[in-house]
Amino acid sequence: METITTPSGVTLAFDRFVGGAAGTVILIGGAFGYRKFPKMVELAEKLADEYKLTVINYDRRGRGDSTDSPGVYDVENEIEDIAALVAAAGGSAALFGWSSGAGLALRAANSGRIPGITGVVAFEPPFVVNRQEFVPAKDLEVKLHQLVASGNRGKTVSFYMTKAMGVPRAFVAVMRLTPFWKELKATANSTPHDWAVMKDFMRGESLRPADWAGVTVPTLVLAGGSSGRLLRNGARAIAEVLPTAKHVEVAKLSHNPKIDLLAPPAGEFLVGLARKADQ
Missing domain, CATH: 3.40.50.1820 (Alpha/Beta hydrolase fold, catalytic domain)
Structure with missing residues (x-):
């Protein structure tokens, strides 16, 4: 390293x-x-x-x-x-x-x-260039920042995956049972950086x-x-x-x-x- x-x-x-x-x-x-x-x-x-x-x-x-x-x-x-x-x-x-x-x-x-x-x-x-599939909510950033500040990494992962990425809730629920969930939680607090990069270009426009x-x-x-x-x-x-x-x-x-x-x-x-x- x-x-x-x-x-x-x-x-x-x-x-x-x-x-x-x-x-x-x-x-x-x-x-x-x-x-x-x-x-x-x-x-x-x-x-x-x-x-x-x-x-x-x-x-x-x-x-x-x-x-x-x-x-x-x-x-x-x-x-x-x-x-x-x-x-x-x-x-x-x-x-x-x-x-x-x-x-x-x-x-x-x-x-x-x-x-x-x-x-x-x-x-x-x-x-996200049209509204035919999935478009994240405009106020997503507010809730995401609140979750990160709260320290609840599990909820942050679930929220970002479902609300920012459009992953089905059932799939996220299954992921919670896998060893990989620990790795997702470890990087959960970095997701506002991803949103800062992409938010202006995920509006369905x-x-x-x-x-x-x-x-x-x-x-x-x-x-x-x-x-x-x-x-x-x-x-x-x-x-x-x-x-x-x-x-x-x-x-x-x-x-x-x-x-x-x-x-x-x-x-x-x-x-x-x-x-x-x-x-």
């Missing part, structure tokens, strides 16, 4: 997987994600071993071994975190984001604050090209053919408004992905970025 301290005083913990000379990528997890999550580790290892990428797999603020800014939930702070990680990577890196982590990767690239970003892989950013004009680096938007329609629609919608994006839907891939299906398109794209940089 390595650590850095950001300008705002947050300590970020990360693992560095050194694969070769094919460039560097920073992995950004989604809601409840953390760097020791088995599939994040598997993805990091595969990108390093098979695609010769150097991979930085970090705990976003409030998760794992990273510290937090309790009560302060602002996407600009997480963009600052990514800037610090890019600097730690040597000044340039691509970003791979999963779910709300994909939304954060795109917002970081869009910010213009990190010139060292070389490209983005966005895996199923949860944009079409995405506007002007809001994303700053994403000028090569971008791959990935979706799974076995994922729900909401996620597939969101991935297609953001790819359509980005200036330089390619959209790929991978058969049999889901939001809880098999890494053997997710890694190839991501790895090939990221290696391609490094090759273009060398030309």
